[in-house]
Amino acid sequence: MKITGIELRRVSMPLVTPFRTSYGTETERDVLLLRVVTPEAEGWGECVAMSDPLYSPEYVDAAADVLRRFLIPALPAHLDVHGVGRALQPFKGHRMAKAALESAVLDARLRASGQSLASFLGAAADRVPAGVSIGITNSVPELLDTVAGYLDEGYVRIKLKIEPGWDLAPVRAVRERFGDDLLLQVDANAAYTLTDAPHLARLDPFGLLLIEQPLAHDDIVQHARLAGRIATPICLDESIESAADAAAAISLGACSVVNVKPGRVGGYLEARRIHDLCRAHGVAVWCGGMLETGIGRAANVALAALPGFTLPGDISASRRYYTTDVTPPFELSDGHLDVPGGPGIGVEPIPDVLREVTTSTEWIAR
Numbered sequence: 001m002k003i004t005g006i007e008l009r010r011v012s013m014p015l016v017t018p019f020r021t022s023y024g025t026e027t028e029r030d031v032l033l034l035r036v037v038t039p040e041a042e043g044w045g046e047c048v049a050m051s052d053p054l055y056s057p058e059y060v061d062a063a064a065d066v067l068r069r070f071l072i073p074a075l076p077a078h079l080d081v082h083g084v085g086r087a088l089q090p091f092k093g094h095r096m097a098k099a100a101l102e103s104a105v106l107d108a109r110l111r112a113s114g115q116s117l118a119s120f121l122g123a124a125a126d127r128v129p130a131g132v133s134i135g136i137t138n139s140v141p142e143l144l145d146t147v148a149g150y151l152d153e154g155y156v157r158i159k160l161k162i163e164p165g166w167d168l169a170p171v172r173a174v175r176e177r178f179g180d181d182l183l184l185q186v187d188a189n190a191a192y193t194l195t196d197a198p199h200l201a202r203l204d205p206f207g208l209l210l211i212e213q214p215l216a217h218d219d220i221v222q223h224a225r226l227a228g229r230i231a232t233p234i235c236l237d238e239s240i241e242s243a244a245d246a247a248a249a250i251s252l253g254a255c256s257v258v259n260v261k262p263g264r265v266g267g268y269l270e271a272r273r274i275h276d277l278c279r280a281h282g283v284a285v286w287c288g289g290m291l292e293t294g295i296g297r298a299a300n301v302a303l304a305a306l307p308g309f310t311l312p313g314d315i316s317a318s319r320r321y322y323t324t325d326v327t328p329p330f331e332l333s334d335g336h337l338d339v340p341g342g343p344g345i346g347v348e349p350i351p352d353v354l355r356e357v358t359t360s361t362e363w364i365a366r
Helices: 060-074 081-088 095-113 117-121 140-153 168-178 194-206 220-227 243-252 268-280 294-304 351-357
Strands: 005-021 024-037 042-047 127-129 131-134 157-161 184-187 234-236 257-260 284-287 336-338 358-365
Touching: 005 060, 005 351, 024 060, 024 095, 042 095, 042 294, 060 081, 060 095, 060 358, 081 095, 081 268, 095 117, 095 268, 117 268, 117 294, 131 140, 140 157, 140 168, 157 168, 168 184, 168 194, 194 220, 220 234, 220 243, 243 268, 257 268, 268 284, 268 294, 284 294, 351 358
Parallel strands: 131 157, 157 184, 234 257, 257 284
Antiparallel strands: 005 024, 005 358, 024 042, 127 336
16 A cells, blocks of 8 residues: 555544543643545544643654654555554654554555454454543532433443542442442552552452552552452553553453553554453453544444453543534444444544644645
8 A cells, every 4th residue: 555645633622521530630632633645545543642741651742743753754655554563663662653653554444445444353243332431520429420420321331530539438429329230440540559559458348340550550560469459350551552561461460451542552453462362361351542532432442342342441422522523423322332334444524623623734745
């Protein structure tokens, strides 16, 4: 496949409500979209880097810069989808930027051949269960009202963001209000240390599906020690940047669940490798979210349809985050989202909406 050129497009997407985690509060998303143009088709990819290097070392301005200066120029004149990873391998890090580029190339290739991303990845379902992630609220009553609203909409699993000082009370309140049958998990975003193990063990009686990334992103060993001191299953997120990381974590006993975010691990091909590895070792996986627009959400839904994704992911309906999405909105139906069946990611941006939210564009000829 020959690439004619690549467009870098920045869009500003206000969030429906502020989203607070232990990293900080987001009120809008500065999103970098990639459009790959070939003689046969165009493909879209979304970079999930945040505006500031808080969740990971990557941030949007840096992603645009490394794409412009290094990653895009490194692509060969003719390539297949697997060739993208080989061409970008010499460059250290920048997985979110690499994932966006690989995704756009993959989308273009699949559109040209008429194959859906779900089919290409090996999807086993035509719809996926939808969970919702709830940020830290101002009070427990506000949290309970928020959870009730999402359950009324049909979400099948609730995830609560936690941090020191906001953990036991909200979890207890949600359990008491909504009962033991509610699928409930928590996400610490690396806010604790191993010395907090006795405190984290106090979450065990609440029957949580998992506690996500309780400790530092770069300390798998400490997570293995924590796993021996609490009964709640540990899920790793920020710690897993590749299939090799997942293999190391599994062998150390650092986790029994893995959150797979394609942007964090460098793309959907590596995400599939992690899925295959975890499935072979009996480790549950689920698809995380990064407040994606419909472009990234479409690809995530396709990934979450693989057979090893046995837990509901953070793949909410479009209106969970955006009043107007850049693509036709993803709608919740009986607690599920439909897997796009069209070529590539199966959706395209709505031109008028895309123009309205665009803050800048840059064309890079090939």
